[in-house]
Amino acid sequence: MQTVRVALGERGYPIHIGAGLLDRADLLAPLLPQPRVAVVTSATVAPLYLDRLARALAGAGVACVPIVLPDGEAHKDWATLNGVFGALLxxxxxxGTTLVALGGGVVGDLAGFAAATYQRGVPFVQVPTTLLAQVDSSVGGKTAINHPLGKNMIGAFHQPRAVLADMDTLATLPPAELRAGLAEVIKHGAIRDAPFFDWLEANLDALLGLDRNALAHAVKRSVEIKAAVVALDERETGPRALLNFGHTFGHAIEAGLGYGAWLHGEAVAAGMVMAAELSVRLGTLERTAADRLRRLLERAGLPVAGPALGPERYLDLMAVDKKAEAGRIRFILLDRLGEARIAGSVPADALRATLTACSGK
Amino acid sequence: MQTVRVALGERGYPIHIGAGLLDRADLLAPLLPQPRVAVVTSATVAPLYLDRLARALAGAGVACVPIVLPDGEAHKDWATLNGVFGALLxxxxxxGTTLVALGGGVVGDLAGFAAATYQRGVPFVQVPTTLLAQVDSSVGGKTAINHPLGKNMIGAFHQPRAVLADMDTLATLPPAELRAGLAEVIKHGAIRDAPFFDWLEANLDALLGLDRNALAHAVKRSVEIKAAVVALDERETGPRALLNFGHTFGHAIEAGLGYGAWLHGEAVAAGMVMAAELSVRLGTLERTAADRLRRLLERAGLPVAGPALGPERYLDLMAVDKKAEAGRIRFILLDRLGEARIAGSVPADALRATLTACSGK
Incomplete structure (x- = not known):
């Protein structure tokens, strides 16, 4: 087991990465104000891992209230959240009851928002079971649900007390979800760490083949990069926005197709290609670097173009993206692989040309 | 105008108290990150004060998105909150849009929770128009909505950037709501300031007669007391619970009758009589002090007994009160007028006897 610490002062916490962590109730028990937790999980994950976690907790004298949610992004909404509140009440x-999120990003985001707002805030622990959740959504304290008019529009910052990323759980992950998680791993290299990007090019096949050591390294390095950015800017007023590379386009894809049509990581992959293309068109990134990013995503089996929504529909969808400032759209551009930058504004013609070049006809 | 400062470090803020404050956009404009606010108000308050505030803001170059909510505690729920999110989107x-709550406690609690969670948090300003909101709910950063299974069960701590308590707005307040506000004013004297309690006994008629100077003094002293307690304990892990004097019983009354049947202040008044009676039965408070509290509440036209729910129903209702710890019910008791204390546990027989003595048959 390796541990990465998120440096947020009194809200700091450890991220444990390794195999067999679902059995390690000893990592959780000392953090609980009361020997009772509510485990929020999904209909898919519950039969796989709920009993194992509950048994480990029982062995440490911790009682467990299970709350099983329906599966999928479409249920990351108020109705599901209200069901969690009802079960807790x-x-x-x-x-003093700690909420434990056992599952992917939807479970983590929703359970985290429940923890942030149930009785004005209860302790929270993340046990992410997808690669995407392990490298991204379980780190940094962002919690949210969707609104019919926009993704993640209702939420809070609420840091977990600990994160347990168990590599064992990736064995049952559908291949498409593994690839979607790799999109965010690749993003971390692209925005912040050129040697890690090189490593990903060299080790992509091992990752796709579920090599444990390769996965653990990819998770650890991703988490280190994300934790470092979050520590600089917990509330996303500045540099944390770099983590949104590909997301302004990606959120537009998700909203335009309806949540759940594409996996989040798939939308981000296409969004990164768009953001790189925009960077090339604005003269900040070399074409060869954009091509390397596209090829790596393609090798990972991820989409490298957006759906054919038409440029104007994309623009409409992006204007309500929550990363907009005072009505302006904000973009993350690349200067080179390993170095990203926040652009205050972008010429509309370059944006339209990018959307035309990088989305289906 | 007088100003009380809430000492919470970088989350500290001023509470301005006086007449004509609705016209003082100069107090707000410097706090806004962007010259646009969304004013959340109620169907009752909008025709009285919305135009006046919006005109003042327009004069300071600030645009105003009005959001008018249906009236009453029954609408402090998810459906109404979701309407606010929809309007904002x-x-x-x-x-960067600041939410301004113009209205009573329901508007302030709901708009505050909207501000805490819209896009993971936007700036917030309180313009309370009821005595209750001015002396209580607008101070301290508690925001919430109700759940069918419990009052204020879903919420967040989110401090405003400023509070404007305009005495002018009390002129249009229904007398029952003025009295309900006085319940919390009396509470502040009872738990923390014996000379203020004496002053309230001497000046109750002036307050009921809407004497501006008396009201401004009562608001200022209440706010000072509450702000001092909140500064000690922002997240209610300790002494802030003292402010819940009368509220464990009061919340049971509100939940038992259905939200909105009694005004919050009315429920708290009866709850304080119950808490004082419990203090007498447990030997911590003299009977004469409990009688003084009861008489002052009675002179203010407030209920001094709970409805006839039956002791067991009260106990059921109190066990889900959010002030409970690990299944235990926590009570605020008086040692004397001006001095309250948190009781970790209370004998069930004294509690049942109190409920029998202090509620209708």
Whole structure:
């Protein structure tokens, strides 16, 4: 097991990465104000891992209230959240009950927002079971649900007390979800760490083949990069926006197709290609670097073009993206592989040309 | 105008108290990251004060998105909150848009929770128009909505950037709401300031007669007391619980009758009589002090007994109160007028006897 620490002062916490962590209730028990947790999980993950975690907790004297959610991004909404509140109230969970998210990004985001707002905030632990959640959504304290008019529009910053990323859980992950997680791994290299990007080019086949050591390294390096950025800027007023590379386009794809049509990582992959193309058109990135990014994503089996929504529909969708400032759209551009930058504004013609070049006809 | 400062470091803020403050956009404009606000108000308050505030803001170059909510505690729920999110998204409000709550406690609690969670948090200003909101709910950063299974069960701590308590708005307040506000004023004297309690006994008639100077003094002293307690304990892990004197019983009354049947202040008044009676039965408070509290509340036209729910129903209702710890019910008791204390546990027989003595048959 390796541990990365997120440096946020009194809100700092450890991210443990390794195999067999679902059995390690000893990592959780000392963090709990009360020997009771509510484990929020999904219909897919519950049969795979809930009993194992609950048994380990019981062995440490911790009681477990299971709350099983329907699967998928379409359920990351108020109705599902309200079901969690109802279950917590019916079981008389109080401010000392810790919420444990066992699952992917949807479970983590929703359970985290429940933890942020149930009785004005209860302790929270993340046990991410997808690669995407391990390298991205479980780190940094962002929690949210979707609104019909926009993704993640309702949420809070609420840091977990700990994250347990168990490599064992990746064995049951559908291949498409593994690839979607790799999109965010590749993003971390692209925005912040050129040697890691090189490593990914060299080790992509091992990652796709579920090589444990390769996966653990990819998770650890991703988490280190993300944790470092988050520590600089917990509330996303500045550099944290770099982590949104590919996301302004990606969110437009997700909203335009309806949440859940594409996996988040798939939309981000196409969005990164678009953002790189925009960087090339604005003269900040060399074409060869954009091509390397596209090829790596393609090798990972990820989409490298957006769906054919038409440029104007993309622009409409991006204007309500929450990363917009005072009505302006903000973009993350690349200067080179390993170095990203926040652009305050972007000429509309370059944006339209990019959308035309990088989305289906 | 007088100003009380809430000492919470970088989250500290001023509470301005006086007449004509709705016209003082100069107090707000410097706090806004962007010259646009969304004013959340109620169907009752909008026709009285919305235009006046919007005109003042327009004079300072600040645009105003009005959002008018249906009236009453029954609407402090997810459906209403979601309407606020929808309006903000339709008007493309972003993270720099400040939410202004213009109204009573329901508007302030709901708008504050909207500000805490819209796009993971936007700036917030309180313009409370009821005595209750001025002396209580607008101070301290507690925001919430109700759940069918419990009052204020879903919420967040989100401090405003400023509070404007305009005495002018109390002129249009229904008398029952003035009295309900006085319940919390009396609470502040009872838990923390015996000379203020004496002053309230001497000046109750002036307050009921809407004497401006008396009201401004009562608001200022209440706010000072509450701000001092909040500064000690922003997240309610310790002494802030003292402010819940009368509220464990009061919340049970509100939940038992259905939200909105009694005003919050009315429920708290009866709850304080119950908490004082419990203090007498446990031997910590003299009977004469409990009688003084009861008489002052009675003179203010407030209920001094709970509805006839039956002791067991009260106990059921109190066990899901969010002030409970690990399934235990926590009570605020008085040692004398001006001095309150948190009781970790209370004998069930004294509690049942109190409920029988202090609620209708």
């Amino acid at each position: 019916e079981r008389r969970c109080d401010r | 339709e008007r493309r409000c972003d993270r």
